[in-house]
């Protein structure tokens with residue numbers, strides 16, 4: 259065909275414009291730029307911020323915390339459930355973080371109902387297992403969407419919360435725990451639960467849905483929030499630092515196996531009593547380090563960072579949490595100048 | 609008579625690499641923005657795919673670069689205006705540069721955040737940087753903004769390729785066409 263033919267270049271140029279414009283539109287749509295109502299990790303994290311805005315340089319939730327190191331002493335029993343190296347008998351190094359479920363790093367201890375633990379266990383085969391657990395026996399909501407709804411409703415007052423509970427009656431199990439469970443005056447006396455379900459795969463290839471818990475060796479001594487208030491706003495961090503300096507603190511790790519029909523996709527549903535539960539080892543915390551210079555500060559305890567032999571289940575939370583924790587990590591590390599690293603610099607502040 | 613029939617083509621291996629990598633790179637860009645726009649369970653496999661495919665493309669671009677440096681490229685049409693010629697040369701090297709730099713930035717960014725770099729099939733890559741807030745922030749921004757620049761450049765590249773194919777019909781598109789040569793198709 260000759261270029262001297264009378265065909266106008268307008269048609270091909272229109273085709274080119276259409277291809278380029280269509281591709282750009284598809285890209286923008288995929289990125290969510292054309293759908294402001296889409297629940298993105300950025301929106302979920304933004305919703306966590308208190309009215310005055312987020313505390314720059316800090317975690318967007320569970321912002322108040324203190325680092326620890328220690329080891330996980332595996333007794334070998336977990337091999338029956340997962341081929342992960344961490345369950346073979348041995349002692350593996352641990353890095354962790356005790357924390358309070360608040361976006362405010364300066365919140366007074368007695369104002370925060372939920373306490374958490376970030377935990378990383380590393381094995382010599384190069385596997386890393388991270389998790390972030392809380393002391394509540396069930397989670398507050400069934401889905402990440404509902405968590406967003408909760409974050410949006412809570413600041414709007416009792417009427418909005420009533421409407422929220424109407425939409426999410428499952429919240430009452432958590433509310434019941436929050437209203438009635440005794441408080442303690444030590445992280446060492448609190449249990450920490452995965453709440454989310456994960457899949458354990460053993461060496462033979464059998465896969466089972468499980469949840470795990472860390473049960474404190476120390477006996478819980480109940481205390482009222484009023485009494486805790488009197489001990490001071492940062493009592494928990496002072497107490498755990500002193501306590502661990504005196505003697506290592508321990509938690510027994512248990513793994514509970516779901517039976518067919520147990521709800522693995524909804525962390526508001528506790529599984530019935532009597533499920534097969536295996537003690538797989540002991541977490542020993544033997545050093546506590548302040549966060550500004552501590553080794554947990556720049557770690558993201560993303561619950562989808564798992565060793566071989568452990569994977570995510572049909573529980574929608576770990577994926578949503580991974581996306582949100584990464585966003586929080588991206589933001590806080592880019593604001594590091596707002597959270598000076600040396601303890602001296604920090605204690606100089608009021 | 610068309611000039612296309614005199615225009616040499618890229619080797620079969622180069623064309624195969626061009627088109628598999630084109631599909632791969634476009635997929636990478638879409639997966640990248642898709643994964644950051646969702647909190648759904650798909651987030652986990654999307655991220656794993658992004659890392660795995662990105663590292664695979666990195667291996668491919670090294671092979672491709674070696675082929676390019678040894679086999680060369682067919683000459684551009686003699687009557688191509690100098691500005692378009694310059695644009696073609698610069699944009700092609702920019703595309704090579706981005707294909708090499710983007711996966712390295714992704715890997716380095718994960719390293720600087722102390723994340724284990726785990727690909728599909730439980731392949732584990734070693735960190736290539738120590739944990740560092742400032743490096744992570746720099747790499748995060750670079751990976752993001754260069755990804756958008758990459759996408760824009762690809763749009764331009766596709767538009768130019770179609771311009772050669774549909775308007776100029778000068779054989780440049782045929783040089784990279786995924787179809788086998790059609791020696792007698794053009795009179």
Ligand code: HEM
Nearest residue numbers: 317319320355374375376390391402452453582583586587
């Ligand atoms: C969709 C629901 C959730 C969202 C959006 C969310 C959000 C967050 C964010 C943004 C952080 C800070 C991450 C960082 O910067 O490193 C965080 C930390 C934490 N979250 Fe969640 N979370 C959710 C569900 C849960 C659940 C179900 C649990 C417990 C089972 C939990 C326990 C924790 C703990 C313990 C930490 C502190 C980890 C650390 O010490 O770094 N979260 N969460």
Ligand code: HEM
Nearest residue numbers: 584588636637640641644659662663710711714715752755
């Ligand atoms: C050709 C190669 C690659 C391309 C074109 C590409 C493209 C992209 C794009 C478009 C985004 C979304 C940016 C945004 O919306 O902010 C992204 C994010 C990301 N990419 Fe890549 N990528 C490539 C290779 C890699 C590799 C090899 C890795 C890791 C091994 C990687 C890790 C990541 C991560 C972790 C994010 C999320 C960053 C964040 O936290 O915001 N990428 N990439």
Ligand code: HEM
Nearest residue numbers: 630633634676681700703704762766769770780781783784
């Ligand atoms: C999506 C990612 C793409 C990338 C990264 C890419 C990259 C490149 C590069 C680096 C070259 C130069 C080859 C060399 O000199 O060794 C090239 C050539 C070419 N590309 Fe692409 N390309 C992409 C997509 C496309 C698409 C979708 C088309 C067609 C619509 C296309 C059509 C062409 C043509 C016709 C050439 C040959 C130019 C010449 O004769 O020098 N490319 N591409």
